[in-house]
Amino acid sequence: MSSSPSPMVITTNRSGWVWAGLCGVIGLIAAYDCFARGYVGLGLTVLVWTALVAAFVALVFVLPRLTVDAGGATVRNVLSSVRVPWGQLKDTRTTMFIELVPRSGEPVRVWAAPQSAMRRGRATLRNRAQLDVEVPEDRSPRVDFAASLLVERDRALAAGNNAQTGGPVTKTFLKREWGLFGALAVLALVSLLLV
Structure with a gap:
């Protein structure tokens, strides 16, 4: 270990990346559909809520x-x-x-x-x-x-x-990770006004 200065990740949840990516892809497809139909406010709301859910999945399943x-x-x-x-x-x-x-x-x-x-x-x-x-x-x-x-x-x-x-x-x-999540949560609640 002393010969290698870089840290070595022993355990992590690889399936968390799959869930976060799947959530992101589904959200992007839904937002694209909203934009294509002319519902810009709804599309922005879907993007923000998708980011919020993907951030939560990352905090709980990817980062530990x-x-x-x-x-x-x-x-x-x-x-x-x-x-x-x-x-x-x-x-x-x-x-x-x-x-x-x-x-x-x-x-x-x-x-x-x-x-x-x-x-x-x-x-x-x-x-x-x-x-x-x-x-x-x-x-x-x-x-x-x-x-x-x-x-x-x-x-x-x-x-x-x-x-x-x-x-x-x-x-x-x-603090930083949960602060970003909190900011996304506030932004998601504000985005409901666009609908």
């Missing part, structure tokens, strides 16, 4: 993810982003979701990593950690991401770069 880099893990959920440096990561556990347990504070649940997704066999960390996993011929390997994160933590701490792996756990709310 778990990212690791040389300094630690970043959990981005729907409302907030939590940075856990490797030096602060005490443990990980697997419940219905993967949870990162910092040395002080409450466990951080990775919403983008439900157990159903974990069983699909994403092996990014397993390959990096070179865990021995016996794979039956008829099934894909089950990856223990929680243990893989601890292996990655130990590797980063052994590299000895305390400037990157140290520091406090930080939590930031996604």
Whole structure:
């Protein structure tokens, strides 16, 4: 991990892109139909509401993810982003979701990593950690991401770069993303006056 300065996305919801794109395409087709029939106000309203729904789908299904880099893990959920440096990561556990347990504070649940997704066999960390996993011929390997994160933590701490792996756990709310969504919601409500 220390040789690669760029963060590596471990879990994300790829189907969220499909839903956001499908919503956008349907909205564009509906808006085009309104414009072609001469209903400009309705077409603008459809565009704004389509953008609002696509933004909501993106906030809930596309943006949540778990990212690791040389300094630690970043959990981005729907409302907030939590940075856990490797030096602060005490443990990980697997419940219905993967949870990162910092040395002080409450466990951080990775919403983008439900157990159903974990069983699909994403092996990014397993390959990096070179865990021995016996794979039956008829099934894909089950990856223990929680243990893989601890292996990655130990590797980063052994590299000895305390400037990157140290520091406090930080939590930031996604003000910009939800602010944009709020502005779209206000614009969508105002657009109803055009109809």
